[in-house]
Amino acid sequence: MINSGMMTRSLKGQMIPICVYIVMAVSLNLVVGISGELSLGHAGFMSIGAFSGIIASAWLHGALNVENETLRLVLSMIVGGVFAGVFGVLIGIPVLRLRGDYLAIVTLAFGEIIRNVMNCLYFSLEGSRLHVSFNNPNIPGTLLVNGPAGATGVDKIATFTAGFVLILFTLLVVLNLINSRSGRAIMATRDNRIAAEAMGINVTKYKMMAFVTAAVLAGMAGALYGLNFSTVAASKFKFDTSILVLVFVVLGGIGNIWGSIIAAALLTVLPELLRAFADYRMLVYAIVLILVMLATNNPMIRSLAGRLFRRGGVDTTAQGGGADQ
Amino acid sequence: MVSFLRFLINGISLGSVYAIIALGYTMVYGIAKMLNFAHGDIIMVGAYIAFCAMSYLGLPPLVSVLCAMAVCTALGIVIEGLAYKPLRQATKLAVLITAIGVSYFLQNTALLIWSSNPKIFPSVFSVGSLKLFDGNLVITSETVLTIVANIVIMIALTLFTGRTKMGKAMRAVSEDKGAAELMGINVNRTISLTFAIGSALAAIAGVLLCSAYPTLQPTTGSMPGIKAFTAAVFGGIGSIPGAMIGGLLLGIIEILGKAYISTELGDAIVFAVLIIVLLFKPRPRSTTSSPTASPSSPLSPARR
Numbered sequence: 001m002i003n004s005g006m007m008t009r010s011l012k013g014q015m016i017p018i019c020v021y022i023v024m025a026v027s028l029n030l031v032v033g034i035s036g037e038l039s040l041g042h043a044g045f046m047s048i049g050a051f052s053g054i055i056a057s058a059w060l061h062g063a064l065n066v067e068n069e070t071l072r073l074v075l076s077m078i079v080g081g082v083f084a085g086v087f088g089v090l091i092g093i094p095v096l097r098l099r100g101d102y103l104a105i106v107t108l109a110f111g112e113i114i115r116n117v118m119n120c121l122y123f124s125l126e127g128s129r130l131h132v133s134f135n136n137p138n139i140p141g142t143l144l145v146n147g148p149a150g151a152t153g154v155d156k157i158a159t160f161t162a163g164f165v166l167i168l169f170t171l172l173v174v175l176n177l178i179n180s181r182s183g184r185a186i187m188a189t190r191d192n193r194i195a196a197e198a199m200g201i202n203v204t205k206y207k208m209m210a211f212v213t214a215a216v217l218a219g220m221a222g223a224l225y226g227l228n229f230s231t232v233a234a235s236k237f238k239f240d241t242s243i244l245v246l247v248f249v250v251l252g253g254i255g256n257i258w259g260s261i262i263a264a265a266l267l268t269v270l271p272e273l274l275r276a277f278a279d280y281r282m283l284v285y286a287i288v289l290i291l292v293m294l295a296t297n298n299p300m301i302r303s304l305a306g307r308l309f310r311r312g313g314v315d316t317t318a319q320g321g322g323a324d325q
Numbered sequence: 326m327v328s329f330l331r332f333l334i335n336g337i338s339l340g341s342v343y344a345i346i347a348l349g350y351t352m353v354y355g356i357a358k359m360l361n362f363a364h365g366d367i368i369m370v371g372a373y374i375a376f377c378a379m380s381y382l383g384l385p386p387l388v389s390v391l392c393a394m395a396v397c398t399a400l401g402i403v404i405e406g407l408a409y410k411p412l413r414q415a416t417k418l419a420v421l422i423t424a425i426g427v428s429y430f431l432q433n434t435a436l437l438i439w440s441s442n443p444k445i446f447p448s449v450f451s452v453g454s455l456k457l458f459d460g461n462l463v464i465t466s467e468t469v470l471t472i473v474a475n476i477v478i479m480i481a482l483t484l485f486t487g488r489t490k491m492g493k494a495m496r497a498v499s500e501d502k503g504a505a506e507l508m509g510i511n512v513n514r515t516i517s518l519t520f521a522i523g524s525a526l527a528a529i530a531g532v533l534l535c536s537a538y539p540t541l542q543p544t545t546g547s548m549p550g551i552k553a554f555t556a557a558v559f560g561g562i563g564s565i566p567g568a569m570i571g572g573l574l575l576g577i578i579e580i581l582g583k584a585y586i587s588t589e590l591g592d593a594i595v596f597a598v599l600i601i602v603l604l605f606k607p608r609p610r611s612t613t614s615s616p617t618a619s620p621s622s623p624l625s626p627a628r629r
Contacts, residue, residue: 094604101360109596116593283433289426297415
């Protein structure tokens with residue numbers, strides 16, 4: 001399809017970001033929809049994944065002479081996922097003790113801290129040695145990550161095939177998790193924390209499981225994203241990016257994994273096709289976000305939807321799936 | 326030593342702005358139990374209205390501030406009525422996402438109206454400045470004004486919530502909505518009033534913020550808004566003196582952190598403070614409102 005001229009050039013350039021955003025949306029949906037906690041710092045994990053992936057790729061190339069690009073890409077994505085996962089654990093331990101609004105604002109704070117700190121970090125590669133410095137660009141070797149300017153001169157080794165495989169991997173992990181015993185435990189803690197605790201479910205453990213899985217997936221997506229551009233700056237992963245992914249999740253239906261995929265793919269492509277309305281895009285997103293929330297919480301519309309989709313009852317309850325209902 | 330004093334005064338000045346914003350946050354959170362993400366963007370709207378009134382209409386500063394307050398009050402009431410009121414029984418997640426939507430709506434509307442080019446905010450009150458230590462320590466009139474405004478607002482709000490009938494109604498609603506309703510208090514009107522007061526305060530804060538940092542953009546309000554929420558949490562959310570103390574401390578921490586630790590990490594330091602406070606302070610009130618209470622019965626005790 002790519003080579004047969006069925007796609008325009010701009011769409012071809014969009015294929016990898018589409019994959020990345022699909023993975024981001026699905027993984028955020030695991031936190032927001034399945035585990036019922038609003039995370040506003042998802043782009044932070046993407047950022048960690050992107051930078052650790054870029055550094056890993058350069059290090060594999062420079063130090064270990066790994067020439068095979070596919071191998072390098074896969075290893076870099078794994079490194080990105082692992083680093084994001086480690087940060088997911090570090091952030092999750094304090095964050096998941098909080099609830100509701102506080103949890104949201106703290107994830108936001110962590111996202112901003114990650115971005116701020118990345119703006120001050122410098123990484124360089126000298127032979128096979130990796131140098132790190134804080135706020136000091138004068139380090140030996142070639143600079144890989146250059147503080148506020150971000151990573152420059154990145155090998156663009158990301159491929160659409162890798163993105164597609166990553167989506168499949170994400171779906172495999174997330175759907176298996178949801179349909180497993182652990183997934184049911186996660187949803188039970190979402191629906192009623194106290195009842196779940198009374199049933200002997202370790203709430204923190206299962207919330208942590210969802211949070212860290214999402215972080216790992218976001219890190220892998222981030223690594224793919226980072227290796228798709230020749231320059232990546234930390235400012236790319238700001239609060240707006242987290243909100244964009246949240247918009248995908250809300251529009252696809254909170255708790256609805258397939259909806260997230262469709263919403264992420266459509267909303268990444270649409271702005272390219274509707275360039276003339278670029279100014280109004282975020283405005284429309286904002287209005288749609290408000291309207292969807294008002295509509296899904298309107299008792300009249302909910303009962304109507306319940307009657308229309310009686311068989312899909314699971315979906316309608318998941319749509320309103322709340323933090324502490 | 327003089328430079329430390331200078332940073333301290335800058336910190337108190339910035340902290341006073343945070344305190345005024347935090348007062349709005351704290352009142353709305355205390356009564357509607359929701360995190361009004363759009364509060365920071367109301368600040369931005371207020372600043373833009375004051376800017377337009379002064380630059381395009383040539384109105385005097387005081388009238389411009391009143392204009393901004395009037396517009397923001399109306400905006401606050403409209404937002405509350407259209408976006409938040411239908412969600413009173415909804416889950417926290419839904420309310421929070423709606424608030425984020427409102428915040429983005431305001432930012433992008435401002436972007437369309439006023440474009441993203443930063444506007445240079447005119448000085449509101451330039452009566453000259455106070456020079457101490459042979460001109461090493463300059464205290465501008467804006468700094469003094471901000472601090473004075475902060476103190477006046479705090480005293481006025483304390484008197485309002487403590488002495489007047491509406492203020493008492495507000496405190497009653499924040500403690501127990503159901504019981505307040507049974508006592509004949511119009512809960513919806515009280516919440517609207519809270520939003521109105523909070524938004525008017527946001528307008529003042531916007532003008533003061535832009536007098537100190539005169540570049541005005543559609544995104545001007547979002548960061549101070551989040552930091553002011555930090556301040557409100559710092560001082561114990563729902564408490565008026567707490568918001569003031571939290572705001573002042575946060576402003577001082579931010580300026581001193583930027584001066585002595587790292588300029589780039591100023592925001593990170595503030596957020597680190599938020600995280601530490603949230604983790605180590607006694608459990609915030611919102612977590613004690615029991616999650617078992619079904620949304621249809623708002624009669625859950627707020628304090629336990």
